[in-house]
Amino acid sequence: MNARLPQPLPLEPQALQSHVNAAWSGTIVPELQRYIEVPAKSPAFDTDWAAHGLLDRVLHSAADWVQAQQVPGLTLEVIRLNDAQGVPRTPVLFFEVPASAGQDGTPAPASGQTALMYGHLDKQPEFTGWRSDLGPWTPKIVDGKLYGRGGADDGYAVYASIAAVQALKAQGVAHPRIVGLVETCEESGSGDLLPYVDALRTRLGDVGLVICLDSGAGNYDQLWLTTSLRGMASGVLKVEVLTEGVHSGDASGLVPSSFRIMRQVLDRLEDSATGRLLPASFHCEVPTERVAQAKATAAILGDEIYKRFPWAHHDCGGSSVFALPTNTDPVDALLTRTWRPTLSVTGADGFPELRNAGNVLRPYTAFKLSLRLPPLVDAPQAVQQLKALLEDNAPYQARVTFEGEGAASGWNAPTTTPWFEAALQDASQAHFGAGCGTIGQGGTIPLMNMLSQGFPAAQMMVCGVLGPKSNAHGPNEFLHLDYAQRLTASVAQVIARMP
Numbered sequence: 070m071n072a073r074l075p076q077p078l079p080l081e082p083q084a085l086q087s088h089v090n091a092a093w094s095g096t097i098v099p100e101l102q103r104y105i106e107v108p109a110k111s112p113a114f115d116t117d118w119a120a121h122g123l124l125d126r127v128l129h130s131a132a133d134w135v136q137a138q139q140v141p142g143l144t145l146e147v148i149r150l151n152d153a154q155g156v157p158r159t160p161v162l163f164f165e166v167p168a169s170a171g172q173d174g175t176p177a178p179a180s181g182q183t184a185l186m187y188g189h190l191d192k193q194p195e196f197t198g199w200r201s202d203l204g205p206w207t208p209k210i211v212d213g214k215l216y217g218r219g220g221a222d223d224g225y226a227v228y229a230s231i232a233a234v235q236a237l238k239a240q241g242v243a244h245p246r247i248v249g250l251v252e253t254c255e256e257s258g259s260g261d262l263l264p265y266v267d268a269l270r271t272r273l274g275d276v277g278l279v280i281c282l283d284s285g286a287g288n289y290d291q292l293w294l295t296t297s298l299r300g301m302a303s304g305v306l307k308v309e310v311l312t313e314g315v316h317s318g319d320a321s322g323l324v325p326s327s328f329r330i331m332r333q334v335l336d337r338l339e340d341s342a343t344g345r346l347l348p349a350s351f352h353c354e355v356p357t358e359r360v361a362q363a364k365a366t367a368a369i370l371g372d373e374i375y376k377r378f379p380w381a382h383h384d385c386g387g388s389s390v391f392a393l394p395t396n397t398d399p400v401d402a403l404l405t406r407t408w409r410p411t412l413s414v415t416g417a418d419g420f421p422e423l424r425n426a427g428n429v430l431r432p433y434t435a436f437k438l439s440l441r442l443p444p445l446v447d448a449p450q451a452v453q454q455l456k457a458l459l460e461d462n463a464p465y466q467a468r469v470t471f472e473g474e475g476a477a478s479g480w481n482a483p484t485t486t487p488w489f490e491a492a493l494q495d496a497s498q499a500h501f502g503a504g505c506g507t508i509g510q511g512g513t514i515p516l517m518n519m520l521s522q523g524f525p526a527a528q529m530m531v532c533g534v535l536g537p538k539s540n541a542h543g544p545n546e547f548l549h550l551d552y553a554q555r556l557t558a559s560v561a562q563v564i565a566r567m568p
Contacts, residue, residue: 080240080242080562080565081240082499082500082558082562084239084240085236085239085240085558085561085562086500086554086555086558088235088236088239088240089232089233089236089554089557089558089561090554092232092235092236092557093232093550093553093554093557096134096138097225097228097229097232098210098215098550100130100131100134100228101208101215101220101224101225101228101548102208102215102217103130104127104130104131104190104219104220104224105205105206105207105208105215105217105218105219105220105224106206106207106208106217107123107126107127107130107206108123108192108195108205108206108218109123109124109126109127109190109191109192109219109253110123110191110192110193110194110256111191111192111193111253111254111255111256111257112124112159112191112254112257113256113257113258113474113475114193114194114256114257118159119157124159124160124190124191124253125160127190127224127253128147128160128161128162128190128251128253129147131162131190131227131228131251132145132147132162134228134231135162135164135227135231138231138235140166140231140234140235140238141169141238142166142167142169143164143165143166143234144164144165145162145163145164145165146162146163146164147160147161147162147163148160148161148162148163148265148268148269150261150264150265150268152264158254158261158264158265159191159252159253159254159261160253161250161251161252161253161262161265162190162227162249162250162251163248163249163250163251163269163272164231164248164249165246165247165248165249165272166234166246166247166248167246168181168243168244168245168246169238169243169244170243171241171242171243172241172242173241175242175243176243177243177244177245178243178244178245178567178568180245180275180277180568181246181274181275182245182246182274182275182276182277182278182567183245183246183247183248183273183274183275183276183277183278184244184245184246184247184248184276184277184278184279184280184564184567185247185248185249185250185273185276185278185279185280185520185527186226186230186233186247186248186249186250186280186282187226187249187250187251187252187279187280187281187282187283187516188223188224188225188226188227188230188249188251188252188281188282188283189223189226189251189252189253189254189255189256189283190219190224190227190251190252190253191252191253191254191255191256191257192218192219192222192224192256193218193219193222193256193541193542195218196542196543196544197544198543198544198545199544199545200544200545203216203217203544203545204217205217205218205544205546206218208220210550213549213550213551214547214548214549214550215547215548215550216545216546216547217546217547218546219546220546220547220548221533221534221535221539221541221546221547221548221549222283222535222541222542222546223282223283223533223534225282225534225548225553226251226282226283227249227251229282229553229556229557229560230249230280230282230560231249232557232561233557233558233560233561233564234247234561234564236557236558236561237561237564237565240565242565243565244564244565244567245277245278245564245567246274247564248272248273248274250265250266250269250273252265252516255283255514255515255516257475258301258475258476258477258513258515259477259514259515259516259519260475262515262516262519263519266516266519266520266523270523275524276520276523276524276527277524277526277527277528277567278489278527278528278529278530278563278564278567279517279520279524279527279528279529279530279531280530280532280560280563280564281514281516281517281529281530281531281532281533282532282533282534282556282560283514283531283533284298284510284512284514284531284532284533284535285508285510285512285533285534285535285536285539286508286532286533286534286535286536286552287366287369287370287374287506287508287536288369288370288373288506288536288537289536289537289549289551289552290501290503291497291501291503291504291505291506292493292496292497292500292501292505292506292532292555292556292559293505293506293507293508293532293533293536294482294493294505294506294507294508294530294531294532295482295507295508295509295510295531295532295533296359296362296481296482296507296508296509297359297407297408297444297479297480297481297482297509297510298444298479298480298509298510298512298513298514298517298531299407299408299441299442299443299444299479299509299510299511299512299513300441300442300443300444300446300448300451300476300477300478300479300480300513300518301439301440301441301442301448301475301476301477301479301513302440302442302448302451302452302455302473302475302476303415303437303438303439303440303473303474303475303476304437304438304452304455304456304471304472304473304474304475305418305435305436305437305438305471305472305474306331306334306335306435306436306438306459306469306470306471307418307419307433307434307435307436307468307469307470307471307472308327308328308330308331308334308433308434308435308463308467308468308469309327309432309433309467309468309469310324310325310326310327310330310432310433310465310467310468311324311327311430311432311433312432313432314429314430314431314432315429315430316428316429316430317428317429317430318428320430321430324430325464325465325467326430327419327431327432327433327434327467328431328434330434330463330464330465330467330469331434331436333464334459334463334464334469335412335436335459337458337459338412338455338458338459339412343395344395344411344412346409346410346411346412346440348454348458350446350450350451350454351410351440351442351443351446351451351454352409352410352443352446353408353443353444353445353446354445355404355408355443356481359404359407359408359481359509360400360404362507362508362509363400363403363404363407363509364400365506365507366403366506366507366508367399367400367402367403368399369506370399371399372397372399373537374399374402374403375394375396375397375402377537377538378394378538379538379540380392380393403508403509404509406509406511407444407508407509407510407511408443408444408509409443410440410441410442410443410446411440411441411511412438412439412440412441413438413439413440413441414436414437414438414439415437415438415439416436416437417434417435417436417437418434418435419431419432419433419434419435420434438471440455441511441513442478442479443479444479444480444481444509445479445481446478446479447478448476448477448478448479449476449478451476452473452476455471455473456471456473459471477513477515477518478518479513479518480514480517480518480521482529482531483521483525483526483527483528483529485528486528488566488567488568489528489530489563491566492562492563492566492567493505493530493563495562495566496558496559496560496562496563497559499558499559499562500555500558500559500562501555501559514531517529517531530560530563532556532559532560533556534548534549534552534553534556536549536552
């Protein structure tokens with residue numbers, strides 16, 4: 070009689086979750102509170118980042134914490150590269166955990182594939198409008214939410230990743246080789262990341278699963294898998310009509326307003342009545358699979374898709390009237406924020422503060438433009454088209470310039486394989502009591518497109534904690550602690566199911 074082959078050691082979801090929760094309450098939350106206190110702004114918002122040393126500070130703090138966890142077999146290093154001119158690039162943290170057999174004799178996965186875990190530690194700037202009892206650099210826990218800049222987006226990722234690995238070790242289950250890559254340039258478009266990916270390519274190995282914890286969630290009731298990300302093209306549009314400001318009473322009506330010219334130029338790009346982008350090349354056809362997923366997600370979330378935002382309101386006849394979204398149909402709303410291009414003005418120059426605004430016709434107006442692009446539109450090409458569209462044939466022969474500041478193409482997830490789909494559903498049921506949902510995101514994670522090109526066969530577990538009202542980049546950003554813990558355990562469970 071043949072000896073019975075050992076069966077994989079079954080995961081115990083409750084024990085897994087308990088181990089993760091202990092890690093979060095014991096060391097991760099205090100570490101994230103210290104992390105939030107550091108204004109480690111991304112290089113786009115702190116050009117002297119190297120001299121200030123704040124990115125290095127949070128990276129080394131994370132590295133010290135990882136080392137202190139003493140994960141069996143884990144090796145870690147902070148890697149630094151220079152560009153072609155010898156200028157330092159923002160550093161990355163790289164860790165590696167070898168594949169491991171189970172305590173019951175189950176061999177390590179035979180495929181030799183690697184699970185890659187990604188995160189970033191750089192932050193967006195402070196922004197205005199924080200509640201009086203909160204602040205971007207003053208961590209505070211209120212009603213199970215950790216407030217402060219960067220905790221959710223996504224300083225927690227490296228800590229959650231290690232906690233997931235620790236939980237697997239505690240369960241004694243077989244797991245694949247695991248590597249981690251944590252950058253400090255994501256909020257600036259990950260401009261430094263590709264050289265590191267190229268330098269580490271052989272060490273990354275044959276990546277079969279990518280875990281990116283820098284995304285969002287439709288609610289806090291289940292696991293959410295991101296299926297697409299929009300791209301982005303950004304830059305500064307400037308309209309100049311004078312070399313200096315002049316008396317508005319003397320010049321207005323004769324000297325054209327730079328702001329009015331700005332409006333005319335933007336009308337070439339956007340229908341101001343609807344917000345629709347006019348160039349056909351900035352649009353793409355939405356894949357049938359994504360439309361079907363949007364319908365399923367709309368059935369789950371309903372009008373919470375748009376009600377979750379902090380709408381302005383005013384009194385009208387004794388009742389509050391709220392500002393309205395562009396679309397209240399849940400399916401169309403989902404597709405609008407994930408598969409259709411949108412223009413946002415995120416900054417302005419050439420304007421004095423209101424208290425200093427005298428009767429002066431300003432010499433120029435400048436806007437920072439952020440153009441979100443559908444996942445299948447080429448962003449660098451869109452920047453070139455944008456420049457030509459905005460600069461050509463300027464009204465009144467004004468000096469109109471558009472200087473691109475960044476371009477990152479979007480991403481559409483590969484087809485989900487049966488093992489990955491089953492693993493996601495099992496993990497969501499085990500740790501949330503509900504099935505895994507799918508959702509496109511309107512934001513951009515440049516790494517995902519890079520990794521899809523480099524590892525086209527890899528499955529992509531793009532998830533995150535940025536659920537309703539978490540408000541990444543804005544005021545009152547928070548990390549939903551219970552959701553983060555359940556997500557961490559779900560990640561561990563999916564890794565263990567990797568064939």
